[in-house]
Amino acid sequence: MAITNFEVYATRLRDERLDIKLKQTIAHELCESLEFFQPQDYSRFVAILWPVVRDILLKTPPVFVSSAPEQKLRSTILEIIQRIPHSEVFRPIVLDVVTTLLSLVTIENEENAVVCLKIIYELHRMYRQLLENVAAPFLELAAEVYRNADQMLKAMDNMDTPAHQSTPNVGLMSPSAMSPGPDVGDVSTKNLGRATTSFKVMTEIPIIVVSIIQANRRHADPFVSSILPLILHMLELSPNRTTAASYESAPPHWRSAFVDLITAQSKTLSFLAFFARGFTALLLPCQARIAQLTLQLLCACPAEATATRKEMLIATRHIVSTEIRKAFVPIADRFLDMQVLVGSGLASQCILKPFAFSMLADLMHHIRSELSPSQLSRM
Numbered sequence: 398m399a400i401t402n403f404e405v406y407a408t409r410l411r412d413e414r415l416d417i418k419l420k421q422t423i424a425h426e427l428c429e430s431l432e433f434f435q436p437q438d439y440s441r442f443v444a445i446l447w448p449v450v451r452d453i454l455l456k457t458p459p460v461f462v463s464s465a466p467e468q469k470l471r472s473t474i475l476e477i478i479q480r481i482p483h484s485e486v487f488r489p490i491v492l493d494v495v496t497t498l499l500s501l502v503t504i505e506n507e508e509n510a511v512v513c514l515k516i517i518y519e520l521h522r523m524y525r526q527l528l529e530n531v532a533a534p535f536l537e538l539a540a541e542v543y544r545n546a547d548q549m550l551k552a553m554d555n556m557d558t559p560a561h562q563s564t565p566n567v568g569l570m571s572p573s574a575m576s577p578g579p580d581v582g583d584v585s586t587k588n589l590g591r592a593t594t595s596f597k598v599m600t601e602i603p604i605i606v607v608s609i610i611q612a613n614r615r616h617a618d619p620f621v622s623s624i625l626p627l628i629l630h631m632l633e634l635s636p637n638r639t640t641a642a643s644y645e646s647a648p649p650h651w652r653s654a655f656v657d658l659i660t661a662q663s664k665t666l667s668f669l670a671f672f673a674r675g676f677t678a679l680l681l682p683c684q685a686r687i688a689q690l691t692l693q694l695l696c697a698c699p700a701e702a703t704a705t706r707k708e709m710l711i712a713t714r715h716i717v718s719t720e721i722r723k724a725f726v727p728i729a730d731r732f733l734d735m736q737v738l739v740g741s742g743l744a745s746q747c748i749l750k751p752f753a754f755s756m757l758a759d760l761m762h763h764i765r766s767e768l769s770p771s772q773l774s775r776m
Contacts, residue, residue, distance in 0.1 A: 403445040410449050417457075428477045439486040447490050451497050461506045464586040468506070474510045483519050493522045495531050502538060502592050510592030512616040514601035521605065525612040532613045536620050539592075539602045543627035545594045550593065550634045553654045596657040599631075599729055603668035621676050628672075629666055629683060633691045634658065635697070643668055644699060656702055662694055663708045670715035677719050684724035692731055693715065700742035710738065713758040717763065725760060726767045732757060 405443070409415065409423050427446075434442070453474055460467045478494065487494065498513040505513065540635050583603075592598045603751055610617045636655060644652060671688065673680050680687065691713050700708045717725060738753035739745045761768075 403441055407445050409632060410446075410453060417466040417470055420453075421473060424470055424473040424477065428473055431477065439481060439484075441651065443486050443490055450477065451493070454501060455499060458596075459501075459505050459509065461589045461591070461720065462586060462588055463508070466618070468509075468589070471509055471682055475509055475516070479512060479516050483516075483523055483546070487520065488524065488527070491520055491527055495520055495528055499531060499534055499538065502598070503541075506589035507590055507595035507597050508590050509594070510598045511601055514598065514605060518601070518605045518608065521608050521612075525608070529613060530599060531610045532616055535605065535609060536624075539606050540624055540627065542593055542599050542602055543566055543598070543624065543631055546599075546631040546634055547625070549596055549599075550658070551653050552590070552649075553658065554637050556651055556654055569662055570637045573633060596654075599661040600664045600681045603664045603671075606668065607671050616676065617676070618679075621672055621679055625672070625679065625683070628669055629686060629690065630646040632669070632694065634660055634662070635693075637765050652699070656699060656705075659694070659698055660705050662706045663698075663712070666694060666709055667712040667715075670712040673716045673721055675720045676723065680721060682720075685720045687716065688724035688728060689722055691725075692728055692737070695737050695740075698740060700740050700745065701740060701753065703744045703748055706740055707752055710749065710752040710756050712743075714752075714759055717756065717760040722763050723767070724758060726764050729760070729764060729768060732760060 406423065406427050410420060410427075415423075452515065454471060457467055457471060462468060464673075478498075495517055498517050499626070502510045502513050521531075590597075606620075608618065619647070636658065646653065647655070669680075673687075695709055695713070698709060716722070735750075735753070736748075738757065740751045
């Protein structure tokens with residue numbers, strides 16, 4: 398691709414007189430052309446188009462309606478960033494990119510924020526040494542999202558209608574949004590939640606925090622001490638519909654939201670398992686609570702959420718490999734119940750038994766001397 402074409406794209410996307418829909422078409426064309434780039438094209442792309450892309454993300458107001466032209470433009474721009482190979486061409490701008498994306502997460506809708514976080518994780522994994530300055534801001538963002546857990550649960554319990562059937566709320570759009578709302582007949586339209594109050598966004602945060610802590614140990618102890626109460630509280634969240642019967646009878650949109658909650662809790666349990674192995678002393682005062690929460694989450698996991706239950710079992714195995722396992726002695730009987738470990742789903746029962754037996758074997762090996770005769774008789 399000739400350099401003049403990059404400049405043409407940059408000029409057109411920078412033109413404030415162009416309609417948002419036309420800019421979105423241009424951005425989509427650019428995104429589709431990425432697969433034809435040669436390796437030498439990416440460095441020119443970064444030099445010429447990154448400043449334009451950054452300005453669009455920072456100056457185009459975020460909106461919270463899926464079919465709004467501004468949302469489509471922002472989503473396409475983020476896809477472009479995600480599809481660019483995160484190789485050495487990113488090195489000169491990686492700090493600027495991550496700083497920009499981090500600032501967007503605090504104001505974006507949940508769909509765009511999830512993409513931002515995925516890009517941040519990939520870039521941090523490759524350029525840890527260059528991104529030390531974003532460690533503290535990201536850890537503060539993580540704490541903010543966990544502080545909003547009650548607000549997320551309240552919104553879930555108040556959910557009466559599917560998001561795609563609700564009337565778009567103009568109050569959810571930026572006051573400076575330039576385009577009209579979506580057509581009433583657009584059945585694919587849905588309202589998008591704010592990033593900082595979204596279980597989907599929370600799901601993406603733990604793995605980035607782990608990466609940051611591994612690269613910046615000086616942040617570890619103070620952060621773990623401050624985030625631990627928030628993590629434990631988040632794991633305790635339980636919606637109004639808590640029984641299996643209530644879940645099965647709930648409308649599909651509520652079940653989808655509940656799966657988002659359980660998925661976020663499973664990621665958070667894995668988060669806790671990482672802390673349990675590296676910061677055991679900080680978690681020991683909470684060990685009984687941790688054991689009970691682990692059991693509670695396995696019991697609450699929906700039958701069809703096989704991948705989520707698998708992650709819970711792996712996290713539990715990591716937890717019981719530490720001194721925290723002693724807190725599992727009083728409730729060890731419950732872990733002998735296959736219904737608790739693998740659930741009632743056919744896929745779970747076929748796939749997860751090896752993970753369940755591995756976790757159970759580790760647990761019983763370490764606590765067998767502390768079990769009562771009646772507990773041992775059930776093994």
